[in-house]
Amino acid sequence: MPSVVTTSAPPPTLMRSLAHLGPGIVLASSIVGSGELIGTTTVGAEAGFALLWLIVLGCVIKVAAQVEIGRNTLAWGRTPLDAFDRVPGPRVAGRGWLWWGWAAMTVLILVQQAGILAGVAQTLAGGLPLTAAGRAWNTVHDEAAALRVAAATAERRGDAADA
Numbered sequence: 001m002p003s004v005v006t007t008s009a010p011p012p013t014l015m016r017s018l019a020h021l022g023p024g025i026v027l028a029s030s031i032v033g034s035g036e037l038i039g040t041t042t043v044g045a046e047a048g049f050a051l052l053w054l055i056v057l058g059c060v061i062k063v064a065a066q067v068e069i070g071r072n073t074l075a076w077g078r079t080p081l082d083a084f085d086r087v088p089g090p091r092v093a094g095r096g097w098l099w100w101g102w103a104a105m106t107v108l109i110l111v112q113q114a115g116i117l118a119g120v121a122q123t124l125a126g127g128l129p130l131t132a133a134g135r136a137w138n139t140v141h142d143e144a145a146a147l148r149v150a151a152a153t154a155e156r157r158g159d160a161a162d163a
Contacts, residue, residue: 004077036058040055043055069083081099081102084096084098084099084102085098085099126138
């Protein structure tokens with residue numbers, strides 16, 4: 001049985017409208033993420049227009065899913081996660097299969113974000129070291145790279161004696 005949902009008048013100013021956006025605006029902005037941007041360009045480069053229909057279908061499904069999640073939230077007054085828990089099917093530990101799928105996806109996203117953070121930290125540590133040892137390591141390798149570039153440039157010019 002759905003709960004009673006009350007409505008209120010729309011906010012009169014832009015600032016009050018922005019106060020009502022909440023986490024939904026973050027979800028809406030994440031609909032197209034880096035995965036789609038990288039994936040669609042890779043598919044386009046490798047398959048040409050042969051799989052363009054798949055990209056269009058994915059966009060249509062994504063929009064339909066977002067609209068339905070929003071409609072369900074407004075119509076029944078429950079969160080999307082609560083709605084996922086009510087989907088028919090097997091239940092484990094009192095939760096539906098779609099709820100557990102969401103939980104597994106969330107854990108995997110956390111692992112992915114940890115990997116991204118580690119990669120950024122490693123890049124920053126190499127490019128902008130905080131310790132004297134790191135700065136010394138960078139200086140030695142910068143000088144070695146400069147010598148290699150100078151040798152390659154001299155070799156291209158034909159100045160073998162300078163190399």
